Amino acid sequence: MDWKVLLNNKWIAMLLLAIAFALIYNPFTKFPYTFCIIIAVILLFTYLQDKNLKSLNFKKIGFSEIKIIIICYLTLELSMDFIFQPLVSRIFNEPADYSSFKILEGNPKMYLKWLFNMWISAAIGEELLFRGFAFSQLKRVFGEKKILLVVLSAILFSLPHLYQGISGLVMTFLFGLTFGFIYLKFKNIWINIIIHGLIDTVFLTLSYYGLTDFYSGFNIIF
Secondary structure (H helix, E strand, O other): OOHHHHHOOHHHHHHHHHHHHHHHHOOOOOOOHHHHHHHHHHHHHHHHHHOOOHHHOOOOOOHHHHHHHHHHHHHHHHHHHHHHHHHHHHHOOOOOOOHHHHHHOOOHHHHHHHHHHHHHHHHHHHHHHHHHHHHHHHHHHHOOOHHHHHHHHHHHHHHHHHHHHHHHHHHHHHHHHHHHHHHHHHOOHHHHHHHHHHHHHHHHHHHHOOOHHHHHOOHHHO
């Protein structure tokens, strides 16, 4: 039996993606160790399928990529914070629920711990799962239907954020769409990882200073 052919079957690809996604909810590990396991599983599955990790798009970061990262980060941060976040909050008549991050307020030790864990779990782990791995598996299932890949990966990305309420879920979906298009355009997972990490660093820093109301404080402009 040709195991490589079998592992690249569309149904097996869907199963492998489902396994990696389901690990988010496994009862045996917690943040950040859950995504450490997911990262390891993704690397293993990808290697078994391709005998390399090229489909995850670990490409070099040079000066051109740094410029892309800065432009994409600033555009995404400013548009989400000042336009989409307050608009979504107004539409659903509720701000996103960030109460679970209150424990960071004024606690430097907790802040630094969460910051480190975030870069491992959210920046690296989530981008590998919801962009690198999801795109490679969904492409085996649906082919080169690029918009469909972006939308499906954004849906998968948003589901684990249900705890943030409807507004938080919608915002995460919008972030997922944007991250998906960035990945589709530049095909470099490191660009996604760094942009994601920078955005979450700002969020955790605002949480540390007790300023998460910032995200709902611009409703007045609408």
